[in-house]
Structures are given as C-alpha cells and as structure tokens.
Amino acid sequence: MKALVWHGKEDIRCDTVSDPEIEHPRDAVIKVTSCAICGSDLHLFHNYIPAMMPGDIMGHETMGEVVEVGSGVNGKLKKGDRIVVPFTIICGECEQCKRGNFSVCETTNRNKHLAEKVFGHTTAGLFGYTHLTGGYPGGQAEYLRVPYADATHIKVPDGMTDEQALFLSDIFPTGWQGAAQCDIEPDDTVAVWGCGPVGQMAIRSAILLGAKQVVAIDRIPERLAMAEAGGAITINFDKESVVERLNELTDNKGPEKCIDCVGFESHISMAQPDSVLDRAKQMFMLENDRPHALREIIYVCRPGGIVSIPGVYSGFSDMVPMGALMNKGLTIRTGQTHVNRWTEDLKQRIAEGQIDPSFVITHTVPLAQGPEMYRAFRDKQDSCVKVVLKP
Amino acid sequence: MFHFSNLVRSKGDPKIIATGPSSLTAADRLARGLGWFSIALGTLELLAPHRVTRALGMEGREGLVRAYGVRELLTGVMTLSVEKKAGLWSRVAGDGLDMATLLGEVRPSNPRVGTVMAALVMVGGITVLDYLAAQDVARQHDARRGRKRLYFDRSGFPKGVTAARGAAALPRPTSTPAAT
Ligand SMILES: NC(=O)c1ccc[n+]([C@@H]2O[C@H](COP(=O)([O-])OP(=O)(O)OC[C@H]3O[C@@H](n4cnc5c(N)ncnc54)[C@H](O)[C@@H]3O)[C@@H](O)[C@H]2O)c1
Ligand SMILES: [Zn+2]
Ligand SMILES: [Zn+2]
Numbered sequence: 265m266k267a268l269v270w271h272g273k274e275d276i277r278c279d280t281v282s283d284p285e286i287e288h289p290r291d292a293v294i295k296v297t298s299c300a301i302c303g304s305d306l307h308l309f310h311n312y313i314p315a316m317m318p319g320d321i322m323g324h325e326t327m328g329e330v331v332e333v334g335s336g337v338n339g340k341l342k343k344g345d346r347i348v349v350p351f352t353i354i355c356g357e358c359e360q361c362k363r364g365n366f367s368v369c370e371t372t373n374r375n376k377h378l379a380e381k382v383f384g385h386t387t388a389g390l391f392g393y394t395h396l397t398g399g400y401p402g403g404q405a406e407y408l409r410v411p412y413a414d415a416t417h418i419k420v421p422d423g424m425t426d427e428q429a430l431f432l433s434d435i436f437p438t439g440w441q442g443a444a445q446c447d448i449e450p451d452d453t454v455a456v457w458g459c460g461p462v463g464q465m466a467i468r469s470a471i472l473l474g475a476k477q478v479v480a481i482d483r484i485p486e487r488l489a490m491a492e493a494g495g496a497i498t499i500n501f502d503k504e505s506v507v508e509r510l511n512e513l514t515d516n517k518g519p520e521k522c523i524d525c526v527g528f529e530s531h532i533s534m535a536q537p538d539s540v541l542d543r544a545k546q547m548f549m550l551e552n553d554r555p556h557a558l559r560e561i562i563y564v565c566r567p568g569g570i571v572s573i574p575g576v577y578s579g580f581s582d583m584v585p586m587g588a589l590m591n592k593g594l595t596i597r598t599g600q601t602h603v604n605r606w607t608e609d610l611k612q613r614i615a616e617g618q619i620d621p622s623f624v625i626t627h628t629v630p631l632a633q634g635p636e637m638y639r640a641f642r643d644k645q646d647s648c649v650k651v652v653l654k655p
Numbered sequence: 656m657f658h659f660s661n662l663v664r665s666k667g668d669p670k671i672i673a674t675g676p677s678s679l680t681a682a683d684r685l686a687r688g689l690g691w692f693s694i695a696l697g698t699l700e701l702l703a704p705h706r707v708t709r710a711l712g713m714e715g716r717e718g719l720v721r722a723y724g725v726r727e728l729l730t731g732v733m734t735l736s737v738e739k740k741a742g743l744w745s746r747v748a749g750d751g752l753d754m755a756t757l758l759g760e761v762r763p764s765n766p767r768v769g770t771v772m773a774a775l776v777m778v779g780g781i782t783v784l785d786y787l788a789a790q791d792v793a794r795q796h797d798a799r800r801g802r803k804r805l806y807f808d809r810s811g812f813p814k815g816v817t818a819a820r821g822a823a824a825l826p827r828p829t830s831t832p833a834a835t
Binding site: 265266267269271273274275276277278279280281282283284285286287291309310317318319320321374395399401405407409448450464468469471472473474484485486487489490492493494495532543547548613617618619620621623624626632635636638639640643644645646647648649 | 660661663664665666667668669670671672673674675676677678679680683732733736737738795796797798799800801802803804805806807808809810811812813814816819820821822823824
C-alpha cells in the first residue's frame with residue numbers, strides 16, 4: 265500500500281509499504297477513506313519530538329471502513345462499519361480509562377519502559393507519534409491497523425459525511441477540551457493564542473460554552489479571518505500589542521481564561537526577542553521548547569484565572585514565569601486530549617447542526633500529494649489551514 | 656529493499672518496500688549540502704588552523720582562522736536546521752569576510768599568492784551557491800505562494816454565530832467524568 269513515511273527532518277515521502285496485518289486478537293484493520301495532517305505532525309516534521317525512526321508512518325487523524333477484525337474484538341466492530349479512529353489508543357478497562365483519562369491509558373503504550381524513563385509514568389499509545397508512545401504506525405496510509413479496536417473507535421452515524429466526522433479523531437475534541445477545562449462562565453473573556461485548526465475549534469467551543477467574549481491571537485490574516493467568522497475578536501500580534509489589546513478589552517484586568525493553542529513552536533521574530541533566544545538554545549540542544557505564547561499568557565491572565573494548554577510541549581521550557589504563575593494563583597490544565605471522553609456529546613452536536621467542523625478544511629488532495637502538503641501547511645502557503653488526504 | 660529501520664517493526668507493522676517522492680525540495684537538499692560543507696570546513700579551521708595558515712602564507716593568524724572555524728560551525732548548524740534561510744544568509748555574509756581576508760593576503764611578499772588566488776576563486780564559487788540556495792529556499796518557503804483567500808464566510812455554525820453563543824453552556828460543575 266501507499267503511506268506517508270517519516271525519513272528525517274523535513275523529509276516525508278509517499279512510500280510503498282507492506283500492508284498492516286492483525287497481530288493481536290483485539291486488532292482490526294480499516295481501509296482509510298480520509299485522513300488529515302495535524303499541527304502535531306509538524307513537530308515531527310521538524311524532528312523536535314524525540315524517538316522518531318526513519319520508516320515510521322505518519323498520521324493520527326484517520327477514518328475509514330473496517331475490513332478485518334481480530335477474534336477478540338467481540339462483536340464491538342464488524343466488517344463494513346464506518347469508524348473514526350481516536351488518536352489516543354485506549355484499552356477501556358484500566359483505572360485511567362475508567363476515570364475518563366483516556367490519553368493516559370495505562371495499557372496501550374507498547375514501549376512503556378521508554379515512557380516511564382522519560383515521563384516518570386507511561387501515557388497512552390498514540391498513532392504515528394514517536395516510539396515514546398508506542399511507535400504505532402499512523403493513518404496517513406491506505407490501510408491502518410487499529411490496536412485495541414474494540415475500545416479505540418468511534419462509530420460514524422449514518423448520514424454524517426467524512427468531512428463532518430473526521431475531526432472527532434483529534435482537533436474537535438482537542439479544541440473542546442481546551443475550552444471545557446476553562447470552566448467558562450457567562451462573564452468570562454476567553455483568549456485563544458493560535459488560530460490553527462486547534463485554535464479554530466477552541467474558539468467555536470468557547471462560543472458554544474457561552475463566553476462573554478472570545479479573543480483570538482495570531483498573525484496570519486486568513487486564519488484571523490476564519491476566527492472572526494467564528495465569532496471572535498481578533499488581535500494580529502505583528503501589528504498590535506497583545507497585552508495592551510487584551511487589557512483594553514477587559515477593563516485592564518486581563519482575560520479570566522487563556523487557551524494556548526500554539527504549543528512549543530511559537531513564531532520566531534525580532535519583535536519577540538525571547539523567541540530568538542529560545543530558537544538559538546534549541547539549535548544547540550540547551551532547551552527543547554519555545555514557550556513565548558505561554559509566557560505571554562501567564563503575564564496577561566487575570567489573577568485567579570485558568571490557563572488551558574492543549575498546545576503540545578516537548579520537553580524542557582526555560583524562563584517560564586513561575587513567580588507570576590504562583591503569585592497570581594493561576595490554575596493550569598493541560599494534556600493530550602481524552603478524545604473518547606467527549607465523543608458522544610460532540611457527535612450529537614454535529615448531528616444536531618450546532619457545529620460543523622468541516623469549516624476548517626481548506627485543502628483536499630490525494631495521499632500522494634501528502635509530502636508537498638506538509639510543506640504548504642508548514643509554510644502557510646495557499647492560505648492553507650487544514651489538509652485532508654484521500655488515499 | 657533493505658531498510659535498517661524495518662528491523663524494529665513488529666510482525667504486523669507495515670515495512671518499506673520502495674521509497675517515493677520526498678517533501679524535500681532541490682533547494683532544501685542544496686542547503687543541506689552547504690550546511691555539511693560548513694561543518695567540515697569549520698572543524699578543519701578550528702582543529703588544524705596551522706594547515707590553513709601555512710597553505711595560504713598567513714602564518715601567525717591562527718587565532719583568526721579558529722574564530723572563522725567557530726563561525727562556520729555556527730552557520731553550518733543553522734543551515735542544517737529548519738531555519739536554513741537565516742543560515743544561508745549568514746553563510747553569504749561569512750563568505751564576504753573570507754574574501755576580504757583572502758584579498759588582504761594578495762601581496763607580492765606572500766610566497767603562496769597562487770594558492771590564495773585559487774582559494775579566492777573557490778570562495779567565490781561557494782558564495783554564488785550560497786546566494787542561489789538562500790534565494791531558492793526563501794522563494795520555495797514563502798508564505799505568499801499560492802492563492803490568498805480570507806475565510807470570513809466560514810463560521811462553522813450552520814445556524815449562525817448568534818444562535819451558537821451559549822448554545823452548549825454547561826450547568827456547573829461540569830458534567831464530564833471526574834477529572835483527577
Ligand atoms: N493536546 C492535544 O491532544 C493536541 C491535539 C492536536 C494538536 N495539538 C497541538 O496544538 C497545537 C496547535 O495545533 P494546530 O494544528 O492548530 O497547529 P498550527 O501549527 O496550524 O497552529 C499554530 C498557530 O499558532 C500561531 N502562532 C505561532 N506563534 C504564535 C504566538 N506567539 N502567538 C499567537 N499565535 C501564534 C501560528 O501562526 C499558527 O497559526 C500544536 O502544538 C499541536 O501539536 C495538541
Ligand atoms: Zn493531532
Ligand atoms: Zn486504558
């Protein structure tokens with residue numbers, strides 16, 4: 265089959281690989297009908313996340329049709345079912361899964377010993393995302409083996425298109441969790457840093473959850489326009505001071521709730537000298553992350569407020585203002601998304617027409633164009649916001 | 656096709672059979688070559704500056720050559736990184752410094768003036784490559800490529816933004832399964 269394969273920094277190729285096979289009774293194999301490129305894939309593209317190996321298949325936003333089921337799937341899935349595959353592989357029966365903390369499932373990471381060394385304790389297995397989280401082949405391919413398939417799936421209701429359902433795999437629940445863990449109240453100003461696909465979903469979620477105002481921060485005009493379409497007030501950080509504007513919009517008190525949808529690859533610019541220093545340190549392996557957005561958030565957030573971090577951080581971040589964080593009494597909530605915690609609720613909202621996540625798709629191309637689309641998405645060319653690949 | 660990395664895959668994992676077109680552009684590959692060249696030259700200048708000064712008849716300036724070696728290593732690392740555009744432009748600036756230094760050694764009293772001239776030609780060639788690579792990389796990764804569209808029509812709310820505001824306001828405390 266064809267698949268998008270990681271060969272090294274900025275080197276993703278559309279290779280011919282052998283088809284995946286059922287290994288374990290709880291596995292299933294799907295024929296992929298749609299898959300997407302995520303901002304998290306860009307971190308791998310840039311080789312910032314440790315423990316990638318040449319030959320790893322990319323992709324963790326995938327859906328398709330079940331073509332083979334193992335003997336242990338116990339009737340939970342059958343051939344022909346249409347499913348979305350959550351990016352977190354879950355067993356459904358461990359202590360964490362039972363609490364709804366699916367992204368830290370204790371069972372599914374097949375390289376637990378590595379994760380324990382690096383994180384202290386293991387987290388869930390993830391598709392197409394480093395050997396620290398199991399090194400499971402990803403779904404930017406014609407076929408995908410789904411481990412623990414009896415639990416790791418989302419059935420697609422009849423009548424829902426691929427485009428409407430696909431983002432239940434990751435970015436929709438990610439944006440939703442980012443907003444939900446802010447405990448939004450009717451008087452709240454919610455500020456969202458980053459208007460990529462995750463930021464767009466977080467903005468819509470904060471609107472649905474009833475924030476008084478939602479403020480969106482980025483520098484890319486087409487993404488800011490999309491944020492405005494979703495009901496946000498926008499700040500272009502190339503043109504205006506984020507801190508001043510946010511204070512202006514909140515009677516000088518700062519937003520109660522801040523969501524970091526940027527992550528550790530904050531934009532590098534001379535206007536933000538800390539980002540240049542971070543980049544230099546990254547180059548010589550003195551620091552892993554560029555946490556400019558996070559520093560700004562801690563600085564501008566209202567005392568007693570909540571900082572929600574769906575954006576990915578990879579390792580060590582320097583000069584995070586712990587003094588401000590502590591003295592202002594901020595609450596931090598973060599994590600890879602507990603996808604299945606939100607599934608039924610969000611599926612319902614799509615079915616009812618409350619939201620249609622397909623608005624974010626700007627490019628739909630065959631799988632073979634994947635390598636060049638990684639570039640276009642990274643370089644923000646052709647007004648690219650979200651790429652869907654059709655194998 | 657043998658791929659070392661296939662060894663770490665489990666039995667049912669797909670393994671590479673044949674490799675296809677890459678996301679790396681020709682300019683990216685040229686940048687990579689220049690980056691490694693920078694690293695190699697920098698290492699030589701840093702560790703064996705005497706060989707360089709002797710060849711060019713500029714004995715006594717080993718300190719300068721070492722400093723240039725450090726510069727080559729820094730620009731090399733930058734050129735090999737995602738920030739290759741900055742790396743290549745700093746290489747072009749470095750090439751200018753190299754040429755100025757070499758021109759200073761073109762004097763009748765220098766017995767190795769021939770080697771200096773040859774080095775000048777070589778640096779000139781590399782400068783052209785650096786310059787072209789920098790321009791190509793900038794062009795290929797320019798955010799202005801492609802159509803410009805704004806998305807003011809993509810609300811994502813089939814019933815409109817006004818209807819969406821607060822449509823999902825949860826009764827507090829949240830009804831999600833207990834977070835820890
Ligand atoms: N927690 C999870 O489970 C989860 C799931 C999916 C994605 N993510 C992470 O979310 C982040 C965003 O993903 P995405 O797909 O939207 O990626 P993206 O790269 O398309 O979006 C990032 C956006 O942030 C903007 N940005 C950069 N620096 C900024 C700054 N200083 N201030 C404001 N905006 C800035 C960029 O212009 C870009 O539009 C990534 O780190 C990704 O890995 C996390
Ligand atoms: Zn993702
Ligand atoms: Zn589990």
